Amino acid sequence: MSGIINQIAKELGVSGATVSRALNDRPGVGDDLRERILLRAQELNYTPSLLARGLAKSQTYNVGFFIREKPGIPAQSDPFYAEILHGVEQIASRTNYQVTIATLTDAIVSKPSEFRFVREKRIDAMILAGPDIPSDFIMAMMQSGIPVLLVDNRLSFTPINCVNSDDEDGAYAALRHLLALGHTRIGAIAGPATWASSRRRVNGYNLAMIEVGHTLYVHHGDYTTITSGEQAFTTLMKHHPELTAICAINDSMAIGAIRAAKREGKRVPDDLSVVGFDDIPWAALNDPPLTTVHIPKQQMGKEVALRLMTVLSEPDLLPSEITVPVRLVERASTAAYPRR
Amino acid sequence: MSGIINQIAKELGVSGATVSRALNDRPGVGDDLRERILLRAQELNYTPSLLARGLAKSQTYNVGFFIREKPGIPAQSDPFYAEILHGVEQIASRTNYQVTIATLTDAIVSKPSEFRFVREKRIDAMILAGPDIPSDFIMAMMQSGIPVLLVDNRLSFTPINCVNSDDEDGAYAALRHLLALGHTRIGAIAGPATWASSRRRVNGYNLAMIEVGHTLYVHHGDYTTITSGEQAFTTLMKHHPELTAICAINDSMAIGAIRAAKREGKRVPDDLSVVGFDDIPWAALNDPPLTTVHIPKQQMGKEVALRLMTVLSEPDLLPSEITVPVRLVERASTAAYPRR
DNA sequence: AAATTATACGTAAGCGGTTACGCAAAATAG
DNA sequence: CTATTTTGCGTAACCGCTTACGTATAATTT
Numbered sequence: 001m002s003g004i005i006n007q008i009a010k011e012l013g014v015s016g017a018t019v020s021r022a023l024n025d026r027p028g029v030g031d032d033l034r035e036r037i038l039l040r041a042q043e044l045n046y047t048p049s050l051l052a053r054g055l056a057k058s059q060t061y062n063v064g065f066f067i068r069e070k071p072g073i074p075a076q077s078d079p080f081y082a083e084i085l086h087g088v089e090q091i092a093s094r095t096n097y098q099v100t101i102a103t104l105t106d107a108i109v110s111k112p113s114e115f116r117f118v119r120e121k122r123i124d125a126m127i128l129a130g131p132d133i134p135s136d137f138i139m140a141m142m143q144s145g146i147p148v149l150l151v152d153n154r155l156s157f158t159p160i161n162c163v164n165s166d167d168e169d170g171a172y173a174a175l176r177h178l179l180a181l182g183h184t185r186i187g188a189i190a191g192p193a194t195w196a197s198s199r200r201r202v203n204g205y206n207l208a209m210i211e212v213g214h215t216l217y218v219h220h221g222d223y224t225t226i227t228s229g230e231q232a233f234t235t236l237m238k239h240h241p242e243l244t245a246i247c248a249i250n251d252s253m254a255i256g257a258i259r260a261a262k263r264e265g266k267r268v269p270d271d272l273s274v275v276g277f278d279d280i281p282w283a284a285l286n287d288p289p290l291t292t293v294h295i296p297k298q299q300m301g302k303e304v305a306l307r308l309m310t311v312l313s314e315p316d317l318l319p320s321e322i323t324v325p326v327r328l329v330e331r332a333s334t335a336a337y338p339r340r
Numbered sequence: 341m342s343g344i345i346n347q348i349a350k351e352l353g354v355s356g357a358t359v360s361r362a363l364n365d366r367p368g369v370g371d372d373l374r375e376r377i378l379l380r381a382q383e384l385n386y387t388p389s390l391l392a393r394g395l396a397k398s399q400t401y402n403v404g405f406f407i408r409e410k411p412g413i414p415a416q417s418d419p420f421y422a423e424i425l426h427g428v429e430q431i432a433s434r435t436n437y438q439v440t441i442a443t444l445t446d447a448i449v450s451k452p453s454e455f456r457f458v459r460e461k462r463i464d465a466m467i468l469a470g471p472d473i474p475s476d477f478i479m480a481m482m483q484s485g486i487p488v489l490l491v492d493n494r495l496s497f498t499p500i501n502c503v504n505s506d507d508e509d510g511a512y513a514a515l516r517h518l519l520a521l522g523h524t525r526i527g528a529i530a531g532p533a534t535w536a537s538s539r540r541r542v543n544g545y546n547l548a549m550i551e552v553g554h555t556l557y558v559h560h561g562d563y564t565t566i567t568s569g570e571q572a573f574t575t576l577m578k579h580h581p582e583l584t585a586i587c588a589i590n591d592s593m594a595i596g597a598i599r600a601a602k603r604e605g606k607r608v609p610d611d612l613s614v615v616g617f618d619d620i621p622w623a624a625l626n627d628p629p630l631t632t633v634h635i636p637k638q639q640m641g642k643e644v645a646l647r648l649m650t651v652l653s654e655p656d657l658l659p660s661e662i663t664v665p666v667r668l669v670e671r672a673s674t675a676a677y678p679r680r
Numbered sequence: 681a682a683a684t685t686a687t688a689c690g691t692a693a694g695c696g697g698t699t700a701c702g703c704a705a706a707a708t709a710g
Numbered sequence: 711c712t713a714t715t716t717t718g719c720g721t722a723a724c725c726g727c728t729t730a731c732g733t734a735t736a737a738t739t740t
Contacts, residue, residue: 003726017692030688035518047732051400052726055695061462062402062440074426074638077621082422086414089443098462100402100440117389122401122438226625227622253624264604281417284593287627295529299413343696355720360698368717392696395725 008040021046021073060062063097063308064117065127068104068133073225075103079280080127080297084151086126087301095309097124102134112140127151127304127313131195147311149289151304154196159310159319161301167197167277170293171204172274172327174247177291177328179212182275182337183245188218189232189257191249198224198249201277205247217243221253230254237264244272244337251276251283251292258286269335279329289331343392348380361661363388370386403437403648404457404466408444408473410640413565415602416443419461419620420637421469424491426642435649437464438460442475467491467644470536487651491644494536499653499659507537509662510633511544513613514587517631517668518550522677523585523613529572529597531589538564538589539587545587547614557583561593577604584612584677591616591623598626598673609675619669629671640664 005023009016014033022037023046027035065088067075076082081306085101090101100123102271108115117123125147128138128269135155141148142160150162165292176184176250188205189199202218209216217240222233237243254276260267266272268288276283277291283290303322311317345363348358354373362369362377363386369377394400405428407421416422416627425441432439440463448455457463464488468478475495481488482500489501518526528545531538542558549556557580561572569592577583588594594616598608606612608628616623616629623630643662651657 041739047724049393050460050462055395076426077419077422079417087417098440100438120390122390214483282622389696396698622733
């Protein structure tokens with residue numbers, strides 16, 4: 001029998017239960033009494049202890065935002081996920097939830113049962129960000145009983161709440177842009193074939209090419225970094241020196257391609273057009289500024305967070321996939337061909 | 341009387357208190373009994389509920405990492421703090437703590453008492469990141485009773501735990517580098533004079549210049565973004581067209597300066613040398629790659645986190661300032677003058 | 681006016697652990 | 711061998727809030 005609630009209760013000569021009800025405006029307390037309770041709580045500057053409430057209701061008011069560790073770039077530094085996180089946080093800050101972050105290391109991913117956030121029931125739900133999370137791990141998390149949402153990822157043959165960008169659409173638009181500029185010999189730099197988003201983007205590229213009866217030369221990078229883009233570019237050009245335009249699966253690889261092209265003495269966009277995907281912050285700062293497909297990352301973050309909230313309040317809702325629209329932003333890394 | 345602990349207690353015919361003691365290896369339980377308890381806990385795959393433990397010990401096992409909102413860039417997307425955060429998270433993941441993030445909006449900063457993370461006792465300690473946090477707010481947080489640590493910021497006349505980069509040292513080194521290359525007419529682009537780190541860096545620049553008997557032309561940008569750097573550069577050059585080298589308070593402004601210089605037809609580093617500060621990810625990717633002062637951001641994150649842990653275990657430790665060393669990394673934005 | 685239902689509130693048992701205190705048995709001291 | 715300390719364990723209160731259930735009173739129905 002303690003806590004501020006009970007103090008108020010004693011002061012007003014009522015029971016703690018009544019105070020609790022009044023404070024959570026639940027029925028079962030008279031209007032005037034309720035008002036007096038609220039007033040007193042106000043005076044005392046009362047704020048419930050989340051810990052106590054959480055223990056009683058077995059909720060933590062905590063949601064996890066977990067990013068898969070990537071070799072090279074620390075997870076948090078990936079500007080793509082940083083922006084998504086920002087969207088998530090904006091929504092969370094309007095609710096009673098707080099968001100805790102963690103990076104999914106190899107150690108964690110390979111031993112899902114040890115993951116402390118679920119073992120110790122530290123979170124009410126989790127958002128898993130990034131395409132390179134083993135589906136075994138995702139499945140294991142789903143088993144744990146707490147809601148799992150995906151962002152920038154999806155699962156095949158398993159319904160799950162997820163939000164993604166419209167990859168095919170964006171890729172299609174990017175390729176159409178290249179075609180409209182007069183390019184016909186186009187190459188694509190893809191990421192690992194296991195990444196769903198990479199495959200979908202390649203699909204979009206292909207679709208546009210097939211429509212006009214051309215074929216796309218695609219090369220799969222082993223990863224999605226700048227250096228990976230450089231390597232992909234050089235090997236792609238070795239086999240297909242006739243290419244006049246390159247579309248890359250993401251901006252990092254596009255930037256890598258441009259760097260490699262410059263090194264080989266090619267001018268972008270004069271000799272070669274390059275288009276990226278994602279519109280990460282530096283895309284606009286690159287030399288030349290990168291034509292790319294803009295993904296509304298912050299909105300994606302908001303969407304998952306929003307979805308998460310409704311999942312939390314409507315537990316037996318069926319999962320749904322939501323995809324957000326993208327748009328091509330034309331900058332200076334693409335130009336008409338032939339150059340006149 | 342419930343919870344897994346009591347289940348184990350009942351199974352083994354002992355009291356919950358004993359089980360709790362055994363599990364936290366506290367004295368007061370026989371060796372063989374302790375072993376049996378541990379064994380059974382192991383079998384049951386027991387993990388304590390943080391909520392319950394937290395309520396009992398009034399701890400949350402949660403630390404906040406809070407970044408000040410900046411106009412323009414969403415806080416989380418600032419690669420500088422993202423890397424610090426990563427360092428923090430690495431340490432936290434080795435302990436029992438989890439880190440929750442939030443951005444310090446204007447609304448929050450102007451009404452510290454409303455800040456839900458402290459009102460609702462959601463965290464055991466907080467790390468405040470960034471130089472632009474009003475000291476009123478910091479003070480208010482310190483009043484709240486929970487430990488407050490600063491990173492990339494300090495307080496004047498008030499002892500507080502904080503970790504910073506060695507700004508003066510780095511700036512000094514950068515300027516020496518310019519001097520060694522033969523430059524004598526050097527300008528500096530500073531940030532708002534209210535930012536401690538900006539002032540300290542300018543101090544470092546000045547120090548090196550004074551030593552050799554030259555004077556530094558410094559211009560204060562109104563902010564620290566790329567565009568702010570562009571503007572600062574143009575006005576600086578208007579008044580001092582004779583400058584052959586620029587040192588900027590941070591990489592963003594340095595990159596801005598380079599962009600502006602290019603637009604004005606100046607070649608970097610041929611006509612103008614530029615050096616930055618921070619070594620953000622894109623510094624190396626810039627055209628030309630930026631000579632800059634590398635700050636070990638991840639280590640700074642680790643340092644605060646480590647300090648936080650010791651503060652938590654040694655509550656009445658006196659605050660201390662820790663500063664991490666920096667180093668100049670020479671890339672291609674600086675060159676000898678006169679160019680031969 | 682009696683029967684039924686709704687409302688206001690109290691009681692007490694949780695939620696899942698921790699810990700101050702007490703007491704008997706074992707270990708150590710003198 | 712007694713006196714004292716240490717060790718091993720149980721009892722029960724507590725952390726601060728929620729909620730199922732019970733009861734008396736008020737409101738509604740018939």
